[in-house]
Amino acid sequence: MTDDPVVAQLTEGLAAAATGLPPLPAPLPVGADDALRPEACPAHGFAPDGPFRWRATNARRRLGLGVLARLADPPPRPDEDLPDLVAATFDVLRRTARPEDGSLDAWLAGLDTVGTAVLRRAVVAWASGATPQLLPLEPGARIVLGGARTWRPPRGRFVLRAPVDVDANGGTAVVTTGRLGSAAAVRATAGCTALLAHLNGRAPVQVRVVVPGAGRSEVVAVDGMLLADAAAAYERAAATAVAALDGDDRLPRVTGEHCWSCPRRSTCEPGAAWLGERRRVIAETPR
Amino acid sequence: MQPTTGTERITDWLRAAGAERPAPVVDAATLDDLREGLDLLARAAAARVPDHLRPLRLTKATIDALLRCPRAGAARLAAADEGPRSGPLLVGALFEQVAHLIVERIVDPEADGPAGTFDRACAALAVASGEDVDHLVGDDARDLLEEQLFERVRRFRSSWRAPLHPAWWYRSEVPFEVAFGDGAAGPAAVLACRVDLSFGPTPPALGSGGRPRLLLELKSGRHDVAHLDDLGLYLLAAALVEGSAPVGGAVWWAAPSTPAPHGVLQTLPADAPTLQSAAVRVGRALEVAADVLGGRVATIPGGHCRFCPDRTVCPAAASSDEFGDAW
Numbered sequence: 007m008t009d010d011p012v013v014a015q016l017t018e019g020l021a022a023a024a025t026g027l028p029p030l031p032a033p034l035p036v037g038a039d040d041a042l043r044p045e046a047c048p049a050h051g052f053a054p055d056g057p058f059r060w061r062a063t064n065a066r067r068r069l070g071l072g073v074l075a076r077l078a079d080p081p082p083r084p085d086e087d088l089p090d091l092v093a094a095t096f097d098v099l100r101r102t103a104r105p106e107d108g109s110l111d112a113w114l115a116g117l118d119t120v121g122t123a124v125l126r127r128a129v130v131a132w133a134s135g136a137t138p139q140l141l142p143l144e145p146g147a148r149i150v151l152g153g154a155r156t157w158r159p160p161r162g163r164f165v166l167r168a169p170v171d172v173d174a175n176g177g178t179a180v181v182t183t184g185r186l187g188s189a190a191a192v193r194a195t196a197g198c199t200a201l202l203a204h205l206n207g208r209a210p211v212q213v214r215v216v217v218p219g220a221g222r223s224e225v226v227a228v229d230g231m232l233l234a235d236a237a238a239a240y241e242r243a244a245a246t247a248v249a250a251l252d253g254d255d256r257l258p259r260v261t262g263e264h265c266w267s268c269p270r271r272s273t274c275e276p277g278a279a280w281l282g283e284r285r286r287v288i289a290e291t292p293r
Numbered sequence: 294m295q296p297t298t299g300t301e302r303i304t305d306w307l308r309a310a311g312a313e314r315p316a317p318v319v320d321a322a323t324l325d326d327l328r329e330g331l332d333l334l335a336r337a338a339a340a341r342v343p344d345h346l347r348p349l350r351l352t353k354a355t356i357d358a359l360l361r362c363p364r365a366g367a368a369r370l371a372a373a374d375e376g377p378r379s380g381p382l383l384v385g386a387l388f389e390q391v392a393h394l395i396v397e398r399i400v401d402p403e404a405d406g407p408a409g410t411f412d413r414a415c416a417a418l419a420v421a422s423g424e425d426v427d428h429l430v431g432d433d434a435r436d437l438l439e440e441q442l443f444e445r446v447r448r449f450r451s452s453w454r455a456p457l458h459p460a461w462w463y464r465s466e467v468p469f470e471v472a473f474g475d476g477a478a479g480p481a482a483v484l485a486c487r488v489d490l491s492f493g494p495t496p497p498a499l500g501s502g503g504r505p506r507l508l509l510e511l512k513s514g515r516h517d518v519a520h521l522d523d524l525g526l527y528l529l530a531a532a533l534v535e536g537s538a539p540v541g542g543a544v545w546w547a548a549p550s551t552p553a554p555h556g557v558l559q560t561l562p563a564d565a566p567t568l569q570s571a572a573v574r575v576g577r578a579l580e581v582a583a584d585v586l587g588g589r590v591a592t593i594p595g596g597h598c599r600f601c602p603d604r605t606v607c608p609a610a611a612s613s614d615e616f617g618d619a620w
Binding site: 127191220 | 467495
């Protein structure tokens with residue numbers, strides 16, 4: 007039993023969510039994307055994962071962090087050409103990839119000249135945008151290879167996951183994201199990153215959420231409320247993941263204004279009907 | 294940089310612009326004024342939509358749709374999955390992959406021929422986005438796509454004659470995200486752009502510098518001056534993110550139905566009128582977006598219907614055939 011109220015709440019919540027969970031070969035993954043769904047509709051944005059396939063868009067950040075980890079120690083000289091550095095480091099990563107290291111390395115090793123050029127371009131673009139935002143590192147901080155941290159409670163049935171680019175060792179954790187969002191979305195993202203650090207031993211003092219394409223970042227202070235809110239979000243996401251095991255069509259659909267921004271709004275029948283009716287009314291309303 | 298239209302090659306444009314070492318012509322005060330005006334409009338628009346729809350996220354496609362037809366804008370704002378790419382969009386996606394590989398001197402279309410070029414484009418698209426085009430198209434469609442792709446690639450190869458100057462760096466698919474109307478709840482609106490190609494001095498590893506100076510947008514279809522409006526948005530976004538305007542940009546069209554052997558290149562300076570015009574479009578789109586999401590939409594049919602996510606259900610789209618083949 008833990009004295010930490012956040013861990014105690016989360017462990018209890020996850021145990022409740024696991025009630026009725028059938029035996030599975032591995033713990034059920036619950037990611038930050040799941041935890042960041044709005045509360046209004048459990049099925050919001052939910053879609054079963056298709057067969058996973060590596061591509062430049064889902065590999066560039068992970069490989070880019072590998073590049074940054076090599077660039078961070080020793081840090082580059084200010085006058086060195088960034089693209090050359092990044093490209094050369096990527097080439098080293100690719101050459102040293104061994105198929106037995108895992109699916110990403112196996113994919114890397116199997117790429118031909120064209121595929122390598124496409125991936126190289128994507129990694130160089132990502133890392134070149136992220137480098138000025140992430141380097142140089144704070145004392146004691148390190149780039150997180152893989153770009154995520156996980157946590158599984160003792161004898162737990164779930165494994166929680168959240169993105170993190172720089173581990174702060176108690177200082178400022180950094181997480182990159184592709185798009186600017188509301189203050190609430192930034193806080194929720196920071197909460198997931200902070201919670202996973204907390205569960206792994208030490209929460210950062212603050213989380214910096216970086217949007218390289220915007221050239222700016224937001225700093226979110228970490229406190230008990232942030233961690234508790236993130237824990238509650240993971241508990242809800244775990245319950246949804248369990249409910250979706252027999253097919254996500256069993257998830258309750260609650261229509262409303264959130265349907266406008268739902269990624270599955272064109273395939274969700276109630277959502278599509280709600281939007282269709284809303285559009286009909288809109289189209290018949292004179293401007 | 295003076296605006297030009299016509300048969301200039303991309304290579305010549307880059308060489309001339311690079312040799313001039315031009316400075317941005319828009320000062321910081323002008324950029325501040327533009328941002329201030331858009332901040333006000335963004336706050337006003339966001340105040341008219343539900344909280345959870347903020348920030349209003351505008352892309353070039355959303356802005357274009359909102360300004361052409363509010364219903365198309367509504368559909369674009371609500372479009373999750375537009376289904377498989379249509380023929381023109383598929384050729385465009387394949388073309389873009391080959392164009393990057395030509396710039397990087399990875400492929401030589403003349404040596405590969407139509408079939409080899411198509412194979413390499415499919416392989417590149419599969420790595421870039423996971424799309425398995427090669428296995429999706431039948432033999433008849435493949436022949437047509439090969440032919441259409443190769444015609445466009447040949448024109449691009451003719452326009453891109455020489456390697457990039459070694460002192461310049463090119464970046465592809467560069468994202469720019471600009472926040473407007475920042476407040477306690479975050480931005481009221483976001484302008485999100487992704488530029489096909491940007492060119493500039495090689496950036497240093499740490500510190501400032503290396504800002505994009507020239508932006509290039511590639512179009513595999515016909516010449517359409519509306520694409521210059523998109524370029525204006527990119528120039529505005531780059532200026533506001535970097536705090537310093539690029540020098541200018543260009544749109545290159547393959548223009549396959551014209552006799553132009555190396556396509557059509559039209560340049561645009563990043564001067565105050567260009568950025569102001571782009572800012573006006575963003576402001577108008579913000580107002581229409583607030584109308585749409587606040588419940589007021591009208592329908593205006595046109596050639597844009599063929600690309601509208603609502604094209605199969607909107608009565609107005611049925612009458613859009615009279616606008617002809619826009620591709």
